[in-house]
Every structure is written in structure tokens, then in C-alpha cells.
Amino acid sequence: METEKLWQQFKKKLAEVGDFEELEKLRVEFLGRKGKINQLFQKVTSLPPEKRKEFGQEVNRLKGKIQKAFLSRERKIKASLERNLTGKKIDISLPGKEVSLGHIHPITQMKWEVADIFQRMGFEVLEPQEVTTDYDNFTALNIPPDHPARDMWDTFWTKEGYIPITHTSSMQNWIYRHRHPPIRAVVIGRCFRNEATDMGHEHTFHQIEGVYVDKGITVANLIETMRVFFSEFFGKELRAKVRPSYFPFVEPGLELAIECVLCGGKGCSVCKQSGWLEILGCGQIHPRVLEEGGIDSKKYTGFAWGMGLERMIMLRMGIEDIRHFHSGDLRFIRKF
């Protein structure tokens, strides 16, 4: 029987099929337009009339059987693809999961940007040593033990008597000892204070310190350097001014203010209607501090400044609470 022979042949081939591609080849071979089934149908015409009907029905039955076998084989291949290596069934029609790549934290982004601006202005950029000695954090800065000015910094101490730096000025003495004038250096790094936290204060925060030491450096150089930096950082020309302040390591000690970046000097809630933002402490480096660092204060003068990085980011990006930065709250982080 020809149909029976073809069925056996088909079953043998179907058993060898491993994937959809092979299955499709087999389908063309048997069910295609020029396939084996159609070839059988063509034989009908060569048969005597009384045998034609029976033969035709037989071939039709075979065709149906083959089609069914195809379908079930197709389902089996699909099911085996849906099993992963652990043997669990997975739904390959589910939409893919989005993979989060993460990105650079806003503080790091801004650290890089600030470093870039100062580098273009000719400053070397350094990182502070985060835990240091009483000498580097205080004494070398003209703040001897028991000096009341130590109260300006709520200091943490380690059991061994070291200090997680309370300000980046802790690097000043190291810089004077390791560089020769002209010195232009910026320190960007983390500082730590034993402070109660609120919207404007964190126990861990970043400062940007800068020193410029050379012959004939004055407060005029300081104001203009700061003005140029802030104009670059905020992307518009800003005015700057100073007023007296006090830090033991500078004389005169100053506080620098820039034109309010939000209202342009007209007065708003951020600048408390003054039109100015007090943004950093600075001044002419105290001669004693230069001498302590091995620099001849009769020959050289310089200026220094220290400012909070978070405050500047908050002003630039309209962030109202400093505690967001370390909250780990992804809703905050993802905004940048």
C-alpha cells in the first residue's frame, strides 16, 4: 500500500526533527505544492475510474493524519523552548525586564565639574586625607589647643585621638610643605562634623578649599577668582562682594557673597530679600600659617577660601533639603 509506506516514511522523518527549521523542511517535502501528498493525488488520474474514489479518500485521510502529527510536533518543540535550564516553565511571550544601568551621583557629577573649572583656571586639584591629626586640622592653622575658635567646628575624634577632618583647610599645611610658590591648589573632599542635622546641615558633607600663594597676591585677586568661578558654575555673569568675618587662619577674614542666582539680585525668599547669597569663608592667608608651612611670609602672600559643595548644588538644582543627598532615596537620585 502506497499510502501506508508514505506514512511510515513520514513518521520516521518526523521523529528525527529537532527544531522549527527542520520541521518546516519536512512540511514542504510532504505537504508543499510539489510535495509527496500532492504527487500521490496526481496519481489518481492514472487509475481506472472505479478505483479513483477510494484512493482519493485514502490519500485525504493520510494528509489529515500528517497535518495533525505536524501540529502536535510543533507544540512539543515550542514547549521545550519554554523550559529553561532549571527545567521550570517560563513564558517566553512575557515582555522583557528593563535593566537599570545606574548613573553618577549628583555630588560626584558636580565634584568633577568644579574640578574641571578650576583646572581650566590653572589650579591643581587634590583630595584630602579624610582622617588626620589635630595638628593638620587645627594647630597648623593657627588654632592651638584650647583656642576658643575650636568651637567653630563640632569635631569628631577617634579613640586614638585622630580627627575625621572638619574642613578641607586641613590640607593647607601639607600643600605649603609640598609645593613651591606660585601655588594654585584646590581640595575637594568629604568633611565631618558632630552636628545636629537639619535642612541646611549634615554631619557628612563636601567642601571645596582653594589656596593661591605667590608674590603680590591680594584680596582683589581673591574676589575676581571667585567671581569668575561662580559665573562659570552657574552659567551667567555674577557680581561678588566681601564683608569682614573671622577665621584664625586668615587675616583679614572675609565672607564672600555672590549676586543671588535665583532672582538676579532683586530679592527673593532664597536670598532673604537681600539680593545676595553668602556662599563662602575666605581671606588673606595668615602669615603664621604660611610660616608654619615653610613659606616666607615676607616674600609671599596668598588667599584661601572654603565653601560647601552641597549648598552650591542645591542652589543650582533647586534642592531645598541637604539631607536628600545621603538619604539613598532613589526617587531623589534618579532625578539627576
Ligand code: PHE
Ligand atoms: N575652613 C573654613 C570653614 O570650614 C572655611 C575657610 C577656608 C575660611 C579658607 C577661610 C579660608 O568654615
